[in-house]
Amino acid sequence: MIIKGKLLVDAACAPEPGWIRMEGNRIAELGSNIPPEKPELGDDDCIICPGFIDAHLHLPQIRAVGCDGLDLLQWLDRVIYPAEMQWSDVEHARVDIITAYRRMVRAGTLGFAGYLTSHPTGPTCLIDSPAPYDLPAHLGQILMDRQAPDALTSKTLADLSPPAGSRINWSINPRFAVACNDEMLAQAANMAGGNVFIQTHLAESKAECELISKLFPDDPHYTGVYDRHGLLTGKSLLAHSIHLSDEEWELIARRESIVVHCPTANTFLSSGLFNLDSARDHGVSLALGSDIAAGPDIAMPRVGRAMIEVAKIRGMMQSASVHIPSPVEVWNLITHGNADALNWPDCGRLSEGSYADLLVLKPDIPCDEFLIGRLIYTWQNRYIKHRVIGGQLIENAELARAI
Ligand code: GUN
Ligand code: ZN
DSSP states (O other), rough: OOOOOEHHHHOOOOEEEEEEEEEETTEEEESSSSSSSSSEEEEEEEEEEOEEEEEEEEGGGGTTTTSSSSSHHHHIIIIHHHHHGGGHHHHHHHHHHHHHHHHHHHTTTEEEEEEOOOHHHHHHHHHHSSSSOOOOOOEEOOEEEEEGGGGSSOOOOOOOOOOTTOOOEEEEEEEOOOOOOOOOOHHHHHHHHTOOOEEEESOOSSHHHHHHHHHHHTSHHHHHHHHHOOOOOOEEEEEEEOSHHHHHHHHHHHHHHHHOOOOHHHTTTTTOOOOOOHHHHHHEEEEEEOOTSSSSOHHHHHHHHHHHHHHHHHHHOOOOOOOOHHHHHHHHIIIIIIITTTTTSSSSOOOTSBBOOOOOOSSSSOOTHHHHHHHHHOOOOGGEEEEEETTTTTHHHHHHHHO
């Protein structure tokens, strides 16, 4: 299949007229100007770009967005644990999975790292009936064994064989150290064995950090708890990471773990202002996540906009100089930056040999030097005319279905 349009190969440069030829699930060829054959999709006014990647969200929380007025620990007890308890019912889990996949794809998210619940129903569901779209994913059953309703403590761990013919990779997801005793954290490290991604939450709220120092009085700090168990690896995704000391940043950098910034969630739960400068100064790899449902918005350009706004707010509050990411930096992060963080070097970019996970945009905004800023700040899902996943065109009518 050939798609024609302006190719957004490098967000720092104006998109140039050209075409993409796909073979199987990959990009076979990119060319400029006139395509060699009649294109099946696109036209001169379209912009072709890679799909977005979300480095942190919770599929079972898809119906729990917007329950405001609580801090992290209250919100988990009152909103999230009741929502996740519904996954004891396989049909409920299936509907949540389909809903979350449809909403992601509608918003242009064509790859993600995420959480299921502590039940084996999530993995079982995905093994028994394939997800509606074949998105690349690191996805894991939650591990937790305390400070939660009995119905949510991990009892049965699902078989970790990957769903046949799918781009899902199982990850190990100890929820956070508040909900995991030492045995559970040790088991998580053992299951990960250094091979698969580990996803967890770190230092999101001050109350959570205070609880950690009571639960783990012998550890020097929150990050040290995970490190003692070998949970800080080059494949560890540490969501939030707001309330960290320099010593903790240094430790994360030494272990080459990845910090996942979740700006919309941090504002929603009033958890704090992420210190992007600490991440940069320590050379820590960064990814960006919607964190549905603490984050209210699944569209990654809007999460990117929140990243810029949070940095600007920190800048206005501090006398020291603060790095304000540009729209281009943010665009790079939600495409190939997140792909690199998730170890998918052949995703999130327009290049020969990469997966053909593409968006064909037709935004009603000028295609000028401010294009990327205009896209980030005014993003609407209706800007997307077509979505291509692994070389397959997705039917818009099918996407519009509720379930
Ligand atoms: N910390 C532990 N669990 C969660 C969760 O589900 N969402 C967020 N935002 N933080 C958490
Ligand atoms: Zn989360």
